[in-house]
Amino acid sequence: MDAIEGVDLTGKTSVVTGGNSGIGVETVRALASAGSRVILTSRSVEAGEKVAQQLKADGVKGDIIVKQLDLADLQSIRRFSKAFKAEERGPDLLILNAGVMACPLSHTKDGFEMQIGTNHFGHFALTRDLLPSMKALKTPARVVAVSSRAHEMGSISLEDLHYRNRAYSAWGSYGQSKLANILVAKELAKRTEGSNVKVYTLHPGVINTPLGRHVYGESYLGSAVKLAVGILAWPWFKSPAQGAATSITAAVSPDLEAHSGVYLHDSQIKEPSKSAQDMEMAAELWAETEKQLAEAEKKLNL
Template sequence: MFVLLLTAGLGMVVLLSVLFAPHIRKYAAGGVCMSQVRLDGKTALITGANTGIGKETAQDLAARGARVVLACRDVEKGEEAAADIRSKVPGAKVEVRELDLADTCSIRAFAQRFLKEVNHLHILVNNAGVMMCPYMKTTDGFEMQLGVNHLGHFLLTYLLIGLLKRSAPARVVVVSSWAHVFGWIRFHDLQSLGSYNSGLAYCQSKLANVLFVRELARRLAGSDVTVNSVHPGSVCSDLVRHSTVMSLLFALFSILLKTPREGAQTSVYCSVAEELYPVSGKHFSDCATAFVAPQGRSDKTARQLWDVSCELLGIEWE
């Protein structure tokens, strides 16, 4: 009897999904960046831009006339992405540079070369990330998700902040997630050495993104460089490849997922929208301001995380 009811229930769900698919997809797609602003003469740098929302963000900014640098760990895949963008956007100015956010030496080498060869930087999109991977460490011994999602981008932004200020007005966009709501900064075990849960570690790293934006915005006040975080939504991508459960859920409810292009809309919005020129330290989703969990609004936690991050990276950021 239970099996029959379950089968009937699933059948009804499938039937309703088919019948209402167009309406469901329209709702799931979320907000769209309506700005028509051009970026001729502007330079944008996007991490993890060889696939997913990073690639779509790069394509949109390139279509607006920007010089777009794709910072990728896998240069070969990056070149494939660049070629695809050029095929869709005639005259697109895109280039690929190697950057491994799991290795501070790679980050420093990237920044050193970038600063020598690029005179301006108007948009920095900290997009790359890893999600719910098995426990592993970066080259420098950081827990992988915290190391890539937070510390790697923290160091990259630190190394490029002078160029951003000289290029002002400029913007920094940090791709976070609604998952920050479930995150807590475990200062007593930041690297998850005592215990490790891949989901909670991911949430911690996404909360770290929000807190980084909060503190950086405070420190950049009056500099004409703004910084905001974004939640792209649930996007159909290979980001969930490390989680069998998430992969299964994404397959079952694919109709509710955004395409990479739809997921990139808020990153594009925060990069170009004229009305956001003075806005800094905020969190966005679907091209509008979004909810931030109480732990993401704590100035005390943001400052403490900032100090700990500087200590771990061996830098002094006044």
């Protein structure tokens, strides 16, 4: 992968959420190949271990440690964060890669709508928990959030983030969660201005990975339509390695050091939608997220 060529991450620690599938696997591969100690998080430790073993069999040199993390469960997030801070340093790189896309209406263990709960609330809680340790490094650290161009069709409903009082839209919910990723990243960049922590978001491209199982699965499309959609979309699909390239660029490119808060597409800085540049909404979403997390965590005595 060109994005990692010549980069030495020896002595660095990286956390990759959802590192057991899709572009997460290729992100882990690239970072570990450059010498980083990589914490691969997965809801299933077994699935994560299979990936780690295969990468090691492929000759990847960096340490790959698999840890259980379910972003749809605040207790799981807290357990992971607590253990990480007790055992590790940093991380130097926090890659918020895991996600769900266009799934039927469902809810996290804590009652959040699944897409905003996983893609936004889960990653927000994880970043909040690890940020003090990242700042304590005193050396450059980065948070990289995988968003999507689907943010362009999203809007934030602060009064009803979880579709309790409005009709559920699988794509509308996904767009809302991906818009939330960019807004929170911009607010985080603002809050960490002048520190060692830089923040980036990105659109990885249209990639043929298990993330699209709800879109192309039988629950949404018949087999004939599914095949036709796949054939028509094929010219626009990237491989997982190609999709991961933008994540790696955001994680390691020295050219981005002075541009915390930017959004990338095809490894280049791009302007996200107008809604994704609304800093007033970013601040309001941050406050609402903190409020809802505090309420949920109080119930759990976290």
